[in-house]
Amino acid sequence: MKTVVVIPARLKSTRFPKKPLIDILGKSMIQRVYEKCLEVIPKELVYVATDATEISEHCESLGFNVVLTSEDCLTGTDRIAEFAKVVEADYYINVQGDEPVINSQDIKKVYDLISEYNGEIINGYCEIDHEEDFQSVGLPKVVFREDKRLLYMSRAPIPFNKTKEFIKGFRQVCIYAFPKKALENFTQTNGKTLFENIEDIEILRFLELGYDIRMVELSKDSVPVDYPEDLEKVLKILKND
Template identity: 45%
Template sequence: MNKNLTSAVVIPARFASSRYPGKPLVPLLGKPMIIWVAELAEKAVGKENVYIATDDNRIKDIAEAKGFKVVMTGKALTGTDRIAEAAQQVNADIIVNVQGDEPLADPQDILNIISEKQACLDMVINGFCYLNESEDPRNINIPKVITTEDNKLIYMSRAALPGYKEATNAPTTYKKQVCIYAFTKEELKKYQDFGRKSELEHSEDIEILRFLELNVGIKMIETKPGSYAVDTPEDVAVVEAALTKAMSS
């Protein structure tokens, strides 16, 4: 493990989300979602090591008003491509992507993923947790994670995987992606240099699948349960309730 490597969190944020326009600025308990995410990243790595990557001045103005660093990018193909572009302006060895729609991510999970990356520099590190009883594995907004028994990624899908032939063989639980990732700058450059979405990435609309085309291994690290991403307007009430519960505990 190389603990001398420096780390920074870069949060991708675009205003023109196809499913939920303006999503980074949606208020959660009166605070823009992007600020919730930036503040939890700050708890993990310090404010000086948190960057918001965006192409929108509305997001830039709000982030800077709260004292966060902003890297302006072009119109990126994906959030990971935006991170790759922004990483060129960030002075750190390890770049951690914390998605801007994960306001319930745990700062300790960010630190755990950084620690695993320091130990596994030849693999991308990504988080997962198990679906809870209220989450439907058939929900296409939840990427399901298929791994080996030692948590190396095999595949990720919006379908309810793994499948089964006999009902008695059905999985007792499903793993879902938690959108915290750790990369080296070299891995991000390879990703961006691919120049397009891979066929599987395009079909599933899951960015991390491009790394499979690049023969870059992906190790999944279990995170704290209870993470909810804001994918649609209907998710806001669920996330606000979870935030309220977390603040009162």
């Protein structure tokens, strides 16, 4: 069974334009993500999927595998679905292009679990340690069944209670694994689904289409860069390495 790792990247982020090419201590963000993938996955199985020639040319100059997609993709998962029409595989692992300090062992864990959960969609999560993260709209919060299948995901602080006290929470870690057929079905909707659109969380489209999503616990090392100020957290981690 062939599995490839795909890093979706676009220039026109509303919250942080051109962030894949931002310089982080001498390397672009997309370069740092790609190199993290190479720590655990053979190079011939790692790709960047982008709608921007500027990103494509940058990746090619570094010797990275890159596929140019259209500008019409609604989400990163739509971009991977388009990529899947060009590069044949049984499974596609999505590693977000704005995770420059992602733990490569988390990528490997998802890669290795595909054989155990063959045919299922897999997504990562970790426990939330700080109430600030629990309240942050930038971090999707996760609730799941006892068997770790996803119940719902929201930018709101869930699970919540009448006292408004932070007791326990979990957040999404943006490493996904998709079987090819699920990606094909993902793009058959007429735009984003209701809750996906409201929450701006693309994994909800699968949930709304009736798919089970297997949540797997990963490390707490993930630091998504959604806003320019998030770079300060990344720089602090890199300087302490």
